[in-house]
Amino acid sequence: GKIINPEFIAKCPPGCQDVKHRVYGTDIYASFSSVCNAAIHSGIIDNSGGKVLVQKVAGHSGYRGSFSNGVRSLSLPRWRESFLVSGTALGWAFAACKKDSNQKALKILSVFLYLSSDCKVDLSFLMDGSWSIGKRRFQLQKRFLGNVAQALGIGSAGPLMGIVQYGDDPSTEFNLKTYANSKDLRNAIEKIQQKGGLSNVGKALSFVNKNFFLDANGNRGGAPNVVVVMVDGWPTDRVEEASRLARESGINIFFVTVEAAAQSEKQNVVEPNFVDKAVCRTSGFYSINVPSWFSLHKVVQPLVKRVCDTERLACSKTCLNAADIGFVIDGSSSVGTGNFRTVLQFVANISKEFEISDTDTRIGAVQYTYEQRLEFSFDKYSTKQDVLNAIKRISYWSGGTSTGAAISYASEQLFSKSKPNKRKIMILITDGRSYDDVSVPAMAAHQNGVIAYSIGVAWAAPDELEAIASDPAKEHSFFVDDFDNLYRYVNQLIQNICTEFNSQPRN
Template sequence: MALVVFALLALLSTAAAQQGQVCSAKLDLMLVLDGSGSVGDADFAKTLQFAENVVNAFDIGTDLTRVGVVQYSDNPTMEFNMGDHADKASTIAAVNNIQYQNGGTATGAALEFARANANWRGAPVPKVMIVVTDGKSGDDVTAAAQALAGEGVAVYAIGVGNYDLPELQQIANGNNNNVIELQDYNALTAAIDQIAGQVCIDIDECQSQPCQNGGQCINGDNRYDCQCPAGFTGTNCEFRPTTPAPTCNAPLDLFFVLDGSGSVTGANFDKVKQFTKNVVNAFDISATATRVGVVQYSDSNTLEFNLGDHADKPSTLAAIDSIVYQGGGTTTGSALEFARVNAAWRGGSVPKVMIVVTDGKSTDSVTASANNLAANGVDVYAIGVGNYDGAELLDIAAGNQNNVIELTDFNALNAEIEQIAQTVCVVAQTPNPCLSNPCQNGGQCVSINGGQAYQCRCPTGFVGPNCGTPNYCVNHQCQNGAACVNQPGQNGYTCNCLPGWEGPHCETPSCQNTVSLCGNSPGWPDVGLCSETYVLAACPEFCGTCSCPTNPECKNGGSRGNDPNLYGEDTCDCVCVGSWTGPTCEVCSLSCANGGVVDQGSCTCVCADGWDGPTCSDVCADSSTLCGANPGWPTVESCQVDYVQAACHAFCGVCTPVVVNPPVALGSCQAPVDLVFVIDGSGSVGATEFEKAKTFMKNVVSQFVISAADTKVGVIQYSSTVQEEFSLNAHFTKTAVLNAIDNIVYMGGGTLTGAAITYMKDNSQWRPGVAKIAIVVTDGKSSDDVGPPSSAAQQTGITMHAIGVGANVDQTELSQIASTSQYVTTVADYDALDAQMAQLTASVCDGANDQCELPVLQYQTCVQQALSTCYSQTGAREVSRVRRSADTPITLRRQAEVHVMVSSQGLLAVVAVTVGNVFLAAIAFTFKMKQLTKAKSNGSA
């Protein structure tokens, strides 16, 4: 990419040289310069030299190029604005007076600050911004970059050193030609001629879209030409000398509601005004014929002029011309209500028509306001241009699709004039079907299909075409998702129950109370008591059990169960094992690391050479310094001989046909576990990434057997506050837990990880004698201390796992949170979380099942029987792999004394080898080889 950019720059430098290295174009140029702490004093001085060189590359003047500078770190500063300095000398002096800020990196805030405060000139002067940054921003740049593009600003993104390329592309709004990658700040100053030349050549005179009425703009050298469609003339195709369409002379109140928000831009708002004038030209304007009113809106509403304020066409057109574009946000719902309340509608049979033009989605709801307009007999046309929301347009038009017009851009507006004018004129000339008041019981009549028909909006308690039928479902008592069916002929309703529920109101689970003895006498079991273990055996006899369907069949080892202690909850889902997921356990969700490939048939990883474990995340070669340390000692190659493999692992730890790490059967964790997720919901996570964190939790939960007696799950979300989403005793089935995770709402706010850990320790409903495990997921550094809370939690027996997501995590903090360094996991982003699911689940399962079978000392290597793991006397887990085969050494993180134990058939009881004692180790190995060789020759090996 960088080579391509420099090749392009070399070409552009030739063009710039032909101009004497000075660009004479007329433009507004804003420089946004990174002044964060990672830049440093020396490199910021080079940034200022770059800015000075940019100024020198352009003709500076009030009617030529004007330059402004924003410096930013944690906060942006307007060093000077465009127009503050009228010549090159004063502009350069202002650049040299800039003082380096130091601080963090908030590029998104800087872009928005520059957009909102830049003293841009109007069209057709091009707007250009050059952003220089040396690293990834601490905030999001997307919204600010899109707002700049919406206002016609061409943004160039220059990354220096440790830049983030996807972020540069977002800043430049996906225009890779405007992205420049540089190795260091020396390259920045060296590339000034090329950069200035690229900006000068890239100026698009058509960027402001000056051509009206569908004219096509042709970019030229500091000029543009408009190719006008048939029937239009003028520099900008603004004149239409041809004979206009016949004028509509029907009485009509016509009200325009025009979007004047910042995303429209001044140039496009001029096109909206021209569209409004062209529509007005199609009507006979007078006090007795058509009257026109206009509201402009953004995040405030302005009544530009009301119906009846102008009694003829010339004064109405002049009033439209005088409207000033206001800019701001987009609150279409408020504008509709403002227009409805303030419009000077005529009474009687005069039709009321409103034309709404908008270019984007409203920040408030339009539904209530649109319904009020329909109830008042106003026929609303919704015109969406560019980035409109189709569903919102339909709401504005009160559900009448015929009144919705969708356009790609503002140039297409005027092509719709004759159709809109003709349609509105037909409405004005058609008798209103609502004049006969066809709606009963207070229903509101709405004219639809261009006045050809009507629709009744019924009040609460009535339904039907004319609101004549009582609706008994208004006050229904149907429960548990049952559908109410109105039965007016019987003065009532019925409830259609969902599967698993019964009773008049679907209030009773169909698997409960199937035996009359259930709760028949004090002390007898009832449904509530069936969750207690000491009455489980008797419950089916007295209360009955739930039966599960056999189809569709559970696949890949999955099964359904009839659990008598879970009355009223869905226990008939397929319970999957391993990494199988899906409604019938048909989907393999396993991810393999380090080049491993998923075997879809068995849902296991086939690892590449040098990698091992369920997800190919364990390094398995040359794990001991003794490997090949002396002639005749085993090496990686010699370990391929089958009869020396057993001893080889003590010295080389290589991957061979001997199964060193058999796959962990995820979901087969039989010991009970209390598992609590502590999930970061702070503002830096974002709603989209938080949904991925929820998916990760669900995938982990799917690997365990969830019940009141097995694994129980709780979730705590935290930001500036701590919130328990659900406790360990809230849900006792996998389906209920997964649904509860789905219902979690992202909080946003600060980051108080320490407070969240303390809350988890003190408030979680831990079971005595059950493994307590907490998984903390965070994307940044906490604002409070995590060390003491994490230590306190571990001292109460809670095993702490820490997962850090993204580039802003603090490794020291993660180490403080986790019980051991093995329980620290870092991933690049939330998309990478699921790749750690299998390993994390195995660790959680081990924490519940395993005990060290040998009395080992801290920092020792022990050899154990199959499927066991070791813990040091301090309680810290020192084993790097989760499973071992028989007689396989488990190598600890530090070199230490080695104890080797062979199987019960072994000829060598114990060989103690101190690392570095080559002589004793050689004897041990030689003896072992002889015994194994002898056994092989006797056919016993």
């Protein structure tokens, strides 16, 4: 469990894959994992063995298990030390760079850094062009960005990359659609001229949030938006607010900080712990600190693996793509056929505002009278059009009004099958007083993490609507006197869902 050397080569014998030797993590492995099994898991070698470069890295607060290349890795909540594995050609290139920092060695490095992957991200690098970085380190930064471009394997079906340089003010060097291959991108990076000025990172993040990820600039919509911020030292303005707004619009923010402030310089830092305030998870996944510009080459591969790990890009979750929303619809006799169609239109109008897919927001529906019927579950439909068609097909049932039983049924049939990383939102629509108690089933749903909204029409009872709704009730319960006025609450409901989502702590 203790790694002595920062880097070493392990020789894995043929037939080294063995279930007795466990592996913990994916890409980054806890230090007591089997090195050879980790290398097979990550695809560096197969069961015929081979040499593996092992690099020691910091401990993590969470290791994700996965099944890959015939090896099952396990999850782990935290461990004090980790390692990365890579092919020894890469290790040889690192060694060459340590001995010889000339252009030839760096070209060798870039060749071996190429990683084939199905990584599909829209990536913006915020490049530090401030005077504090100096001309020589600015050149090292350009080289680093070129090596990242090479390692990513830029292409229209995979990752696309643009660059914004910041100093006093930010400006786009080129956007996502300017270059469609690594070679052209690297040549363009080499020609970038330093802007100079201060290190206004907050201003740069605001600029990217408003201007960079636009369809006109090549943003693809289906690919996660990622920003990697390069910082020499520390920012000269505040980053917390600009970062929060960027994250809330669905941007994943990574920081690569080089040569952090010395003890004597810390009084100059505008915002202490600026990295932790800027990223959405303080686990270390979204931030890399490098002691010197001359050791940047070591983080190319770890950075590429992280920005391509689309399952872990939790910051791309906005209020519109982060929930399992279950509609609980009153189908009692008092509603009537015409009004029931109006209710279904209301359900469709809310649903179509969300980004619907297997990995984004999912929609489910229950209709109830005295009895309950699961119209469709969260995993039934994975496109917006399929969901809207399914809502249209719901047939009116007619009967009594047992709202309490319906809440219990929705908890068991819908929300018990919700994904762990999703917010569970129940939207219940009723036009009358329930024949059974609603408060106990509602309380049980709240305790199980369901955020409940109640929509009352005509003869619905205000005390029951409040009991069903999550706290504060005035933000989670609504009343209209007529079915035809339901549409008025569509925008308000979505706004409340988003306000609540954005107010939650993201760490």
